[in-house]
Amino acid sequence: MHKRRKYLFFLTRGLYIGWTLLLLSVLAIIIERTYTYAKYIAIQEAKTSVNKDLAYRTWVASHGGVYVPVDQRTQPNQYLAHIKDRDFTALGKEYTLMNPAYTLSQMMHDYTKLYGIKTHITSKKLLNPENKPDEWETLALNKIERSRRQYYELSEIGDKEYMRLMNPLITKKSCLKCHATQGYKVGDIRGGVSVAIPMKPLYKDALKSSLLVAALFFIIWLAGIAIIHYFIKKTYKYIDEQEEMYEQYIYGLVSIVEKRDTYTAGHSTRVAEYAELIAKNMEFSEEEIHILHRAGMLHDIGKIAIPDSVFLKPSKLTQEEYKLIQEHVIMSYEILNKISLFDDIKEIVRDHHEHYDGSGYPRGLRGDETPILAQILTLADSFDAMTTDRIYKGRKSVQEALDEIERLSGKQFNPEIVQVAIQALKDITIEDIHHQKPQNLLERERFSYFYKDSLTGLYNETSLAKDIHLIQNYKHVIWISLKGFHNFNKTKGWNAGDELLIEIARTLQQTFTKESMLYRFYGDNFLIFTNDEKEIQTLRERLDNNFNDKEIIIDFKQNSKKITTDLNIGSLRDVLQKLF
CATH class of the missing domain: 3.30.450 (Beta-Lactamase)
Structure with missing residues (x-):
């Protein structure tokens, strides 16, 4: 529960108790004086x-x-x-x-x-x-x-x-x-x-008077309680609206972060769910579980400040880039620290990359120096990272990830949490979409720095390397190479050579639908993944009609073998050697 809610909780109890004690005190004084007055009447009589x-x-x-x-x-x-x-x-x-x-x-x-x-x-x-x-x-x-x-x-x-x-x-x-x-x-x-x-x-007579007064005070007490309840309810509503507004704002920032690449999309939600599942199995209170879920949703909010050139990099990071990525926990803490609503989760977010043996960051905390909820979040975050495809590393199965977590018990993770997590996460189903490939036009454009050929706008060799495992989803692979392109550049000039490459790329883009994948590699080579035979025929006709007089020979090759898993295609070289 947030600090303001705790304060309001105790304030509410205090008002209820204070109001009750006040009326009871006044009532007791009135009743005492009623009986005292009875004695006074007796004396006067x-x-x-x-x-x-x-x-x-x-x-x-x-x-x-x-x-x-x-x-x-x-x-x-x-x-x-x-x-x-x-x-x-x-x-x-x-x-x-x-x-x-x-x-x-x-x-x-x-x-x-x-x-x-x-x-x-x-x-x-x-x-x-x-x-x-x-x-x-x-x-x-x-x-x-x-x-x-x-x-x-x-x-x-x-x-x-x-x-x-x-x-x-x-x-x-x-x-x-x-x-x-x-x-x-x-x-x-x-x-x-x-x-x-x-x-x-x-x-x-004094008793009758006291009962009447008590009945009147009971009505006044009920009215007071109703008024207190009304204003407390209004205050809670105000706090709820403030919390909702702030959380919508922050979750909006999280959404911005998660839209930066497909891997990050859903990562925070999955981490929050995994952490909540572990905490429930560890029998934490509902309040603590709610705090942990919120921390999971916001644990990577600081990544909004990480440059795209580092954040979206599909290959392994350099040491300097990794240090910059590590700064996201401090940035997350500083963002949350500015809003009192998040006082109960900011330290959990800051410490979710600490390791049990003290080898984590940013503070190098060891063992129980790290808040227990942050330790749970550490494991949940790592589990999702292990079970999500990356460009430079494929994902693990749930069992492989849990085996890895068990091996890191006492090192990266709290052994007690590991034992609970193995049971809590063993039946998790991982969706197939967890990879870092751009899923829409916006993402493709944002990833263009890494994946797009700057001249033609087709995907480059880096993109081809990460997509090679998707080749089994296509029936046909087309390899186009330009024979005599080197001499064409010498005689016509480099600008003419660039214009020729752009024209061929435009022809490919006009011929194939968005479901097909178009790549340029080795400078004067093109690779197409497609399922549409009509598009292939159309491409042949357009290439013959448009490029016969360009003083080059367009070598058009289509895969001669059916694409199956037993071919073990894992690189561009495998594609060229095993399919053509």
Whole structure:
């Protein structure tokens, strides 16, 4: 994967994770504050309840207590027996005094039954043992004695959670009527009003609010993810378009290189396919295989800078020319290095001519100093070179090429890769077209420096030497030699001799179709490969009609033997000796 794609991959994950964590954090804060607010509501309810109780108690105390009819629920308070006028009878009914604590106790009991809010008057010095503090209330009484302020906290009653609050009861003058006997003075803390607000209903409301908020946040999260996905997709599309544009540009350059000669055409594609096949058998990842395939397609891009006089040369290169060819890997690297898209393949391309024993170029790397993908590409490149016809060397069969690769194991190639390649490439089918012969008019003209006779435009002896193996594809071979041409040059001049050769060549070109092959050799000799007997007859007639008065004799010979493989024709001399 390209560097930008990797960056975008991690950026995408980062955005997804960041967006998710951001919303989760905000949601957690909101939920935490929702539950905190539930506690705040509980505290406020507790304070309101206490204030209500105190207001009621103050009112009762301000009237010195209240008298109510005695009934089953409200009996005379035994703890107020010391008050002389605690009870009286009027209109046939018995009445008893209810002090603030007594009235508040009954009201708290009713309030608890109605609303579930537990309220309780308690003290460390009790008039009524029923008002005995529980464990939490004892702790709270100790705290309010010191602070003289309300104390509250979450606490459990049984297995349920409550917000519990203790409000101090401060002794006032009106309180001494009932509590002077306990030793209290005005201003003393003589107990407290305890309130317990059940948290379950408040937590239930908080949960509902939290679920609604969570649902809203989930929608916001989905919207955010969709927006991120949209822009990331657009960015990927942009990168894909950029990559496609760059790769089309580079592959266009590769196409230019491959159109320079028939051998190079398809070479990059074959090398990429061979390398990919080896990498798959070595169980490389899909990403690595894709990188290797791209490297194979572009490994010879630097050859675009090699002059035709070297690049298209059909014979063996000189030492200087070979050094120039070697420069193509550096040129390839420099071309790819200018485009960040190819950062993942540029070193593979640069090092694909390194050898395992350090004898390669351009850096003389040894063993695993060469990237493993470049080592695979080295073998694939060599395999294709071995199985492709060259002018100066015929191609090997697949098995011969693999045998050669095995012999070079540990020298030119990594032994581990060799073993895999032998199995991966053994069933490869090589097409017959892999040779360096020009296939069209454009190629013929570009190869004219090497193959064309500069005077007549026919193919020269160099071309004939490389095409000699194609003679078996033709039924007829015509050998034309000009007798007396040397004397013609002496008497008529060299220019006249050149014009005569050009005229004969033009006659040959006008007579034979493109399927026939026309050559000039030894200066005044011509050779024609053809399958058309009518064209041969036409040529005879034209030569007789056009060149009888040229003071030369045209020696016209046609092969007397059928062209078969057992003739072992491998050179021009073989053609002349074995067919005529």
